[in-house]
Amino acid sequence: MLHDSETRPPAVAKTALITGITGQDGSYLAEFLLGKGYTVHGLIRRPSAVATPWSAAVPEGPLAISPPNLKLHYGDLSDGHRLTALVDALRPDEIYHLGAQSDVGVSFQVPEHTGTITALSTTRLLEAARETGLPIRFYQASSSEMFGASPPPHSETTPFHPLSPYAAAKAYAYWMTRNYRDAYSLFAVNGILFNHESPRRGVNFVTRKIAVAAARIARGEQDCLYLGNLDARRDWGYAPEYVEAMWKMLQLDDPDDYVLATGTSYSVQEFAQFCFEHVGLDWRQHVRHDPRQLRPSDVPTLIGDASKAARSLDWKPTVLSPELARIMTDAELQRP
Helix, strand or coil: CCCCCCCCCCCCCCEEEEECCCCHHHHHHHHHHHHCCCEEEEEECHHHHHHCCHHHHCCCCHHHHCCCCEEEEECCCCCHHHHHHHHHHHCCCEEEECCCCCCHHHHHHCHHHHHHHHHHHHHHHHHHHHHHCCCCEEEEEEEHHHHCCCCCCECCCCCCCCCCHHHHHHHHHHHHHHHHHHHHCCEEEEEEECCEECCCCCCCCHHHHHHHHHHHHHCCCCCCEEECCCCCEECCEEHHHHHHHHHHHCCCCCCCCEEECCCCCEEHHHHHHHHHHHCCCCHHHCEEECHHHCCCCCCCECCECCHHHHHHHCCCCCCCHHHHHHHHHHHHHHCC
């Protein structure tokens, strides 16, 4: 019998299904699971595959080399019939539901679409897992955005107060995961991840946007960077460290929900300062405020309390925002 602080040893020939495999977290998680001998199945949308070749999307990850135990399947998170058929055919040991409409700002423009993809896709997958009758273990990618206006620090017991359609959709998905765990005894967990970044982050996210601009300005390829809310404070960590904790959650004897965070908080302005200083520039000479990028409502401060994950998962992040900014900026400097 494993205690909470212990995890199961890696099993032989386990199978995992990852939604959102072409994203930052999906690519790192696929890489991690492949390293443990898993057969990994990934859900992809046809438009994504056409617009973003694997080698361009994940230049250093498993999707670029396409190993034999990585298999990709076309589908869409809005198509419940396809999801059910896929889960029934693959019969995975573990499902990692990372796919979503994940842009908080965009969610204000497409709130209904955000609900359909970010919220209801979780119900579709949970129901697909339940209908198989198999002992599938299910990971739901929940978000620190759910805490919204609740004052920090934020732990598993902090009330949710969403301030965006994205956050509201994630809160729905969180509670559906809890409901399927309680009602059907499904091994279903919520990983409530605070902001986690890397060089694989999409360019629509502010950290990557800043790192790209710092490198381009240092090379003389652009002059200014336009940003919205410089005062927003976030708990930024390093994505590769977070995907290991996702896996650990599904190896415990009993399902539960966990916050993953660094316990530190930095402003957008400070992150810009770290990136620009790394290339020998003064951010104040290049960053301009653009009110058009402000959201109708924005979370002022997020700081996570991951003490439960430290105890039960033996997990503790090591990369904080200053080092993260250097890692991301160096990666942009090295890109052709």
